Amino acid sequence: MDQVPLRKTTQELIAEADAQQEAFAQVGAIMAKASGTAHDADGTVEVTVDAKGKLRNLWLAPTAVNWGPVRLAELILEVTQVAMREATQDSYNKVALLLGEDLTYAIEQLSGLPAPARAENDDPGMTVEEFQHQRELRLRSTQRGTSSPSVSSAPEDDDWESFDPATLRSDR
Template identity: 65%
Template sequence: MSTVDQVPVTSTTRELIDQARARQDALARVESLMAQARGTAHDVDGTIEVTVDARGKLHRLWLAPDAVNWGHDRLGPLIVEVSQAAMREATQDSYNKVALLLGEDMTYMIEQMSGMPAPARAQDDDPGMTVEEFQRQRAQRLGEAPPEAPAQASTVDDDDEDAYWESFDPASLRSDR
């Protein structure tokens, strides 16, 4: 006979019902979020551009006028390759949208059940640039002086904290989402 751990319930019945309904509503919206997710990719020459949704439905295929000179043996495989890149982007976009709705843990569970992990979790995914490199390039683009290295932890008063958050750039964050 196995034992069951007893965990005290701190929520009221009404709160538990409301939480269950909220989860049910959120799960019902997953399908529409996935239908809204899009991915667009193009080849390095800018000759082909493909847009698909997270289900792989083609929404747009654009070919440059000189693509007719390439021939089917070159053009066909390139369209497939660009479409696969667009599909990876659409898949990632759908997981990003679902994660905002359901949270990271639930989204990861959906990835596991679907057998399609988020492309950002792929072993061969480019880890991107460091925060420092991003800030240096950003400062360069904006014609600003490059940011100094972060100071060691110190006490921060409210004015400094407000200034910090006003200048905070969320694009400097790296996530697997």
């Protein structure tokens, strides 16, 4: 096995280890602040939970009584599960900002709760490449004063130039 020389001093390595230890100490507090909110399609139930599953808010529309007790209970549980996935994802997103992707992925593996955005059946959303392509088409059509048939004319498309690609969904 070849030896690879270290490019850092002992003090630099100790400082990095101390910084990592301090960051790990903050993980619990960061995860405690994470939350997720979800609601059903009809707007009958809205649930907010923290990353540990603690119920923070439950809102029921007056029409919730029309569902009946069994179906309403099922609906609350379904919405709570979605909120829990959102809270889990939010906690991993926040931890990743502190620890980086590799250490956060290790925490996912150790916890047994993978990030919901990694689910096989999850819609990955628009890729950065697709966004850039759509933006180029939009800019070209704006410069020529015409609209491109391949670009949607929905009202939200009017703000493509100010859209921040960093907000696109990734696996985090």
